[in-house]
Amino acid sequence: MKAVEEGVERVEVRRVEHGVVREAADVVLLEEPLELRVVTDEERTVNLTMRTPGHDEDLALGWLLSEGVISKASDVTALDAWRTGETVLPNVLRATLREGLHAPPRFTWTSSACGVCGIGGLERLAVRAERPSWTEDALDxxxxxxxxxxxxxxxxxxxxxxxxxxxxxxxxxxxxxxxxxxxxxxxxxxxxxxxxxxxxxxxxxxxxxxxxxxxxxxxxxxxxxxxxxxxxxxxxxxxxxxxxxxxxxxxxxxxxxxxxxxxxxxxxxxxxxxxxxxxxxxxxxx
Incomplete structure (x- = not known):
């Protein structure tokens, strides 16, 4: 495998066409784990998801909203990659919550195929969500x-x-x-x-x-x-x-x-x- 570009990784492959095999270069979509840690009075891992790197902060904020942890961006006072000294782990994000907020009650594993694992059902959703609003004329x-x-x-x-x-x-x-x-x-x-x-x-x-x-x-x-x-x-x-x-x-x-x-x-x-x-x-x- 060669150099990694944003969102993709270069690989060497063999293409077979009409019985003829030839060497070729290709690119595949990056899939890497992202560990999300929430910091309150303690720090703990709350989610591990397989994702394509890029816009990781948006991904973390969107997930925290969907899990009912936050309701606005300012609920997170800091959001950055985990680091100690000169060591930085880009696949580990630390989200510090404002005082009074709490981490999700359990750890959630989310694969790249299914994002439903961390949420309950229609009844639980009804407690947290309101009907989306449409005040315009009919949509074209x-x-x-x-x-x-x-x-x-x-x-x-x-x-x-x-x-x-x-x-x-x-x-x-x-x-x-x-x-x-x-x-x-x-x-x-x-x-x-x-x-x-x-x-x-x-x-x-x-x-x-x-x-x-x-x-x-x-x-x-x-x-x-x-x-x-x-x-x-x-x-x-x-x-x-x-x-x-x-x-x-x-x-x-x-x-x-x-x-x-x-x-x-x-x-x-x-x-x-x-x-x-x-x-x-x-x-x-x-």
Missing amino acids: LDLVLDAPRRLRERQVLFDATGGAHGAALFTSSGDLLATREDIGRHNAVDKIVGWALRQAALPLSNTFLVVSGRVGYDIASKAVLAGIPVLVSVSAPSSLAVRLCEAFGVTLLSFVRERRCTVYAGGERLGLKNASPSARKGEDET
């Missing part, structure tokens, strides 16, 4: 259908490796606020939420979030906790994600590809009318 469906393309154009790590998930936050008028990439879908969303925390922009009313993969409970719950009223994905939702969006009044559009989509919840926010009986009949027959 054309803006939403074009948003995955705009996210894809900014996925430089995916272009290089084919292995990075992306998330993008847009205003109701379609202005792009932020994009993030990571090996984990949930990490990309945490990085968006952490960015918004640092901007003092929560709750993210009148915005919509676009994610490059599927939507499960983990992604949907992070959107609800950040106050995002519209969630857009290029792939499928899970049953629990649909139930959560229905319960919290979040508009959920999935399979947003090639100017098509499936609306699973909150279609009224898009100004959609009910399908005519003849249209439903035609769909049922296909």
Whole structure:
């Protein structure tokens, strides 16, 4: 393995095409552990996640919000890599909480595949979250259908490796606020939420979030906790994600590809009318 660039690592591979083998250089997406330690009256590790290095502070802030530890960026008085003397560990972050706040009650392991491990369920979420707010007119469906393309154009790590998930936050008028990439879908969303925390922009009313993969409970719950009223994905939702969006009044559009989509919840926010009986009949027959 050769020199490491930001977000990727160069490797030597063998490509096989039509029975011909040749040596070649390639790049793979970086995946490294990030240990998060919380400092109160004591210091202890609260989370270990596999992530792509970059925007680690945003990732930590987003995770702390999703776990109910903090509600604003100023709840964290210091956030930096662990160090002692001249030794610095960039894969270990120390978050010092303001007085009166407490660390999560248990350690959480989060893989790059699933971010649900540290959160309870719809009942627990209902205690902590409010329905995201939308005070604008109906959201322009054309803006939403074009948003995955705009996210894809900014996925430089995916272009290089084919292995990075992306998330993008847009205003109701379609202005792009932020994009993030990571090996984990949930990490990309945490990085968006952490960015918004640092901007003092929560709750993210009148915005919509676009994610490059599927939507499960983990992604949907992070959107609800950040106050995002519209969630857009290029792939499928899970049953629990649909139930959560229905319960919290979040508009959920999935399979947003090639100017098509499936609306699973909150279609009224898009100004959609009910399908005519003849249209439903035609769909049922296909």
